[in-house]
Amino acid sequence: MTLIASGGYGDPRRSAPLPQRQIAPRPSSRGPGRIAHTAVPIEPIVEVSENKAKISSEVGVARILATAGGVGYAPIAPGTFGSALGVALFVPLSGLHPLLFALTTATLLALGTWAADRAEHFFGQKDDGRIVIDEVVGQLISLSPLLFFANLTGAASLALLGAGFLLFRLFDIWKPGPVGWAERRFAGGAGVMLDDVVAGALAALVMTPLAIFCSARIANA
Numbered sequence: 732m733t734l735i736a737s738g739g740y741g742d743p744r745r746s747a748p749l750p751q752r753q754i755a756p757r758p759s760s761r762g763p764g765r766i767a768h769t770a771v772p773i774e775p776i777v778e779v780s781e782n783k784a785k786i787s788s789e790v791g792v793a794r795i796l797a798t799a800g801g802v803g804y805a806p807i808a809p810g811t812f813g814s815a816l817g818v819a820l821f822v823p824l825s826g827l828h829p830l831l832f833a834l835t836t837a838t839l840l841a842l843g844t845w846a847a848d849r850a851e852h853f854f855g856q857k858d859d860g861r862i863v864i865d866e867v868v869g870q871l872i873s874l875s876p877l878l879f880f881a882n883l884t885g886a887a888s889l890a891l892l893g894a895g896f897l898l899f900r901l902f903d904i905w906k907p908g909p910v911g912w913a914e915r916r917f918a919g920g921a922g923v924m925l926d927d928v929v930a931g932a933l934a935a936l937v938m939t940p941l942a943i944f945c946s947a948r949i950a951n952a
Contacts, residue, residue, distance in 0.1 A: 790853055796846035796864055803861035811900065813863025817870025818896050824871070829878045836871050840924060843868055848920030858914075858923050865927035866903065872931030873899040876939040880946040887945045895938050902930035909933070 798804060805812040824832055843864035850862050874895040877883060883891060902910055906926065910933065914926035 790849055793846040793849035794853060796842055797850035797862045799863045799867050803863040809860050809863050810866050810903065813866030814870045814896060814900055814903075816863075817867040817899075818874070818892055820867065821871055821874045821877075821892070825874075825878060827878075829875075832875065832878055836868060836875075839864070839868050839871070840928065844920040844924050846920070847923035851919065851923065862923055865924045866899075868924065869903060869927030869931035869934075870896065870899050872928060873934035873938060876935050876942050880942050882946055882949050883942065887949060891938070891942060891945060894941060895934060898934040898937050899931055902933045903927055906930070907933075 795801070799813055799816055802812050802816050803809045824835060827835065846864060847858075847862050851857060851859060854861060874892065877888070877891055877895070903926075906914060910926050910930045913929045914922060916922075917925050
């Protein structure tokens with residue numbers, strides 16, 4: 732055995748420090764003037780902090796999207812407020828070409844699925860009531876038939892917007908047939924979004940003949 736720099740005896744073949752460790756001096760219990768060395772792991776503190784900051788930032792963005800900019804924090808009926816926001820968004824978006832409108836809605840659906848999935852984990856509850864991006868997307872889908880009737884303006888337009896709002900809320904709350912199936916069939920963000928997509932599609936099916944009827948009445952007036 733040989734005397735080594737740590738102030739004790741040991742095998743010289745094992746005296747070299749491991750590559751991933753650094754040697755930090757500390758007072759020795761063997762007496763004054765003696766220094767013992769302790770192997771201290773080098774922790775990736777900076778990397779861990781950066782990862783935490785990135786995760787925190789992602790969750791923050793997800794919450795903003797999932798709650799539709801905070802609308803989901805409404806003290807009562809947040810889903811209804813989310814649908815109302817969908818109606819308000821439809822008004823400026825209705826000027827888009829139908830294909831561009833569909834692309835915008837599909838993008839919101841994809842972002843909403845991502846955001847709802849993370850928001851569920853943050854809130855700790857499946858399809859938490861504060862998540863209303865699904866109502867926004869479903870409401871846009873329900874009103875989409877109006878894009879094809881340019882002569883629907885004024886009172887007729889307002890009446891159909893109101894009808895689309897009520898029809899979507901009815902299907903979203905009632906959850907008949909395929910709406911309830913979609914809610915049960917899918918989990919996570921997809922489960923949050925897709926039942927409202929189906930509810931919006933059913934509302935759109937009802938809205939189409941209503942829009943045709945109103946458009947024909949205006950054309951013949």
